[in-house]
Amino acid sequence: MITINKSAVESYLEQNNESDPVCAYVYDLDHLKDHAQHLKESLPNFCELYYAVKANPAVQLLETLEPIVDGFEVASIGEINKVDELSEKPMLFGGPGKKDHEMIEAMQRNVDYINVESVHELNRMAYLADQAQVKIPILLRVNLSTNVSDSHIRMSGVPTQFGIDERDIRDVIDKALKYEQIEIKGFHFHAMSNNLDVDAHLRFVEMAIEKALTWRKHYDLEAPIIDIGGGIGINYWDTSDPFDWDALAEGLSAFEAKYIDETITLFLEIGRYMTAGCGSYVSEVLDVKTNHGEHFAVLRGGSHHLRLPAAWKMSHPFRIHSVEDWHYPFERPGILNSEVTVAGELCTPNDVLVRKEFVDQLRAGDIMVFEYAGAYGWTISHHDFLSHPHPEQVFVANNVVHKV
Known part of the structure; x- marks a missing residue:
């Protein structure tokens, strides 16, 4: 279960002395460390934990x-x-879109494994490897014939740009085995994004293991790696009912015992579930107003900083940090015990982070803290629309605040 440590945001707000309205991403590095260690320590020995950098590539x-x-x-x-x-x-x-120069640099950097997403990509890899006189260790990415979950985004079991159609995988293995510069190290099955159903995830893992073992046996391959990808979700809609990671770890331990004689290694690529809980997007309320009978709060910030709620048409989890100071000589706009839609500063009605959610109180000058913003937040957002200033990037460790 992912928990939220509120102290990092409070430490930042206490030490913030800027006169401009507050707008920042705040990352709790102590929380991230503890959470990652729990994930790693809970996994059985035949699992390896990879971090999916796309979730958040911040160097810190x-x-x-x-x-x-x-x-x-x-x-x-x-x-x-x-x-x-x-x-x-x-x-x-x-x-799915590796360029030639990227594959060449990956070879030069001794990247340990490269996914093959199509026959054409396999041909290109073999051609480039032959020119460089190197051998490429590959994982064949499979788009399964069967849908494996009801996750928010599906990448397998449905037509997508990802992977090799399972019906074609034997032909691709035949082709790969003819290339001297290609070494099949295993199979990759990343199939979903933001899945919240642990039982469905375990059924998917067992399916992936069984299919990989079938192909290994048929082609007499070593291919010890079975990459089950990531896709473990954050329940943005009801944070009191999170994905049950410990149940997943228990299920994986049962698979380790079941397949103990098969010499396999499971790769997990965890991104969102790794970093979401360590990050908060913090934004000051500039205005509270009523239009056509509905209440709106307008932020210094918005979907150009945190795109996810607008993209998924959802209300992002939030809490309100009340600020009692009010420096203007006129009335302070606000609402009590009402539903509010929280919008950003952009000139578009799509710039919405919260949709008609109940609040006890919300006033101009209060701070909204959007939690679970440590993954797929800043780097997937359209930063420069309208050329507003970017938010601060703040990293907190041992209550020491470091701004970037």
Whole structure:
């Protein structure tokens, strides 16, 4: 279960002396460290924990995670560069649109595994590896024929741009085995995003293991790696009912015992579930108003900083930090015991972070703290629309506040 440590945000607000309205991402590095250590320690020995850098590539988070995780899942040369500067741990290079120069640099950087997403990508890898006279260790990414969950986003079991259609996988294995420069190290099954159903996740893992073992046996492959991806979710809609990580770990331990004679290693690529809970987006309320009978709060900030709630058409989890000071000589706008829609400073009605949620009190000058914002927050957002100033990036460790 992910918990929220409120002290990092409070430490930042207590030490903030800027006159401009508050707007910041605040990351609790102590919380991240403790959470990552729990994830790692709870896993059985046949699992390796990789951090999916796409969730949040901030160097301070990577540095915190580096001593804990077994490796990093990267999806671009930019992410490879960030990891390469601070760690010698394994990297797994995935993504459906790898460029030639990225694959060449991945070979030169000794990236440990590269996902193959299609026949054309396999052909390109083999061609480039032959020119460089190196051998590429690959994982074949499979788009399963069966949907495996009702997660928010599905990448397998449905038509997507990801992976090789399961019906074609034997032909691709045949082709890969003909290339001297290609070494099949295993199979990759990342199939979902933000899944909240632990039982469905365990059924998916067992399916992935069984299919990988079938192909290994048929082709007499060693291929010890079975990458089950990530996709473990945050329940933004009801934070009191989180994904049951400990039940997942128990189920994986049962699989370790069941497949003890098979010499397999499960890779988990955890991104959102790793970092979401360590980050908060903090934004000051500029105005509270009523239009056509509905209440609205307007923030110094919005979806150009935190895109997720607008993209998913949801209310992001939040709490209100009340500020009693009011420096204007006129009345302070606010509401009591009412529903409010929280919008940002952009000139578009789509700039909404909270939709008609009840609050006891909300006033101009109060601070809204949007929790579980440590993953897929700042880096997926359209920062420069309207050219507003960017939020501060704040990292807190041992109650010491460091602004970037």
